Amino acid sequence: MAKFTEEQHKEDLNLIGRIVARDEAALRQLVDKYKSRLMGVAFNVIYSKELAEEIVMDIFVRVWEKGHTFDASKGNLRGWLIQATRNRSIDYLRKSGRRVDDSAVGWTDVHDNVIPAVGGDPEKATQQGYLAQEVQSAMSQLSEDQQLVLGLAYFKGMSNSEIASETGMPLGTVKTRIRRGMLKLKDSLSTLVH
């Protein structure tokens, strides 16, 4: 899996380099590769497919216009895209004043076996699916309370004190559950985290 992620990283660096050089074909490949993943992130923040499409579209426009700002020394392109999508979705959620649904955290059940389309390449789709499954499997090993606090922090952009207020958990408990949950994920995903 580590070899696969390294190959993906190289492929992504090639794509972003070509996109910076205004290669439309590279942008199309990137869109094909990540659109459904980014849609998943945006949808789990704002629960509207139409709004999620607008946000993900904004992200790809930003890649086309500002791709040169991507700094590979700070992380991989996939993480950059996912974090940008998450941040923009949370900004929208805050500005719109939409009510946060704390029961809808949205972590995939590992048995759902979701395999996204990746540019019509079955091998890559399968590998991407395995990568997602590995993360989903790690998430499934957390307690429900740990999954809940991580989901509210990650997808709803809530602070620890907001999570405590929303769930009725003591603030110290929220902090501890986030720390232990992230620590367990880090250990479970040690082949992907360096």
Place this chain on the structure above:
Amino acid sequence: MDESNDPKELIASYALGSLDAEETAAVEKLLAESHSARQELAQYQQVSDLLGLAVPAVEPSDSFEDRLFSRLGLEAGHEPAAVAQPAAPRPQQVAEPKPSFWGQLSDLFARPAWQMAGGLAMVMLLFGSGFLMTQNRQMSNELAQIDGTLPTLQLFSSENLAATGMIVLSMDGINGTAIIDRMPVAPDGHEYQLWLMNGSDVEPGPTFSLNDVGYGARWVVSEQPLDSYERFAVTLEPTGGSLEPTTDPVLQGAFGDRR
């Protein structure tokens, strides 16, 4: 201090962005002082990046890509052949090449014996500069690894034109994209073409379609890894490209060139 308020215990929350301002300041103070804290944060940030994969993928509507590319002013639903396709220059009926930069380069490698000494000196010079270029290329690649940018090579005008160019290599040096900018308008029936050079060997590269400000970009596909070529040049050629250059370079460059 309550364990849950110890900045060391809040690094995971910091990676998720769920701390209040006071806690954020405390963690940032720790990060400024502690290498191990920075390492721990880097790992939690990687975990945070991966969390986006733990939710179901959602397919956008069928019109998503058309709307996106329309918004970008790009033609929807078509592969941009001018950029995406590798170069395949076709043979052209061209005028007899005049004694030129290319002729001189070729002559260097086909001199009579009485000129061998001079030729040998030039070969040594080329090998020497080749060695330096290799060193520069390695340094350029190493710097790229350090600062995370892709290796690049600059192309300079040989006639003090405003024209300029660049080749952006993939991190492994195999592929790349050539960009030229502020080029003079090509005469009717002509376009600019890239050349890849090793010693006297000159391999044809892609031709460029320029916009109204003289900008064009092409993906470069070559027989050898792109970073194995010593020099690159751009010439004006008959439309469709040539198998050998027919005019002197308007742009040229090598790894490590500086102006």
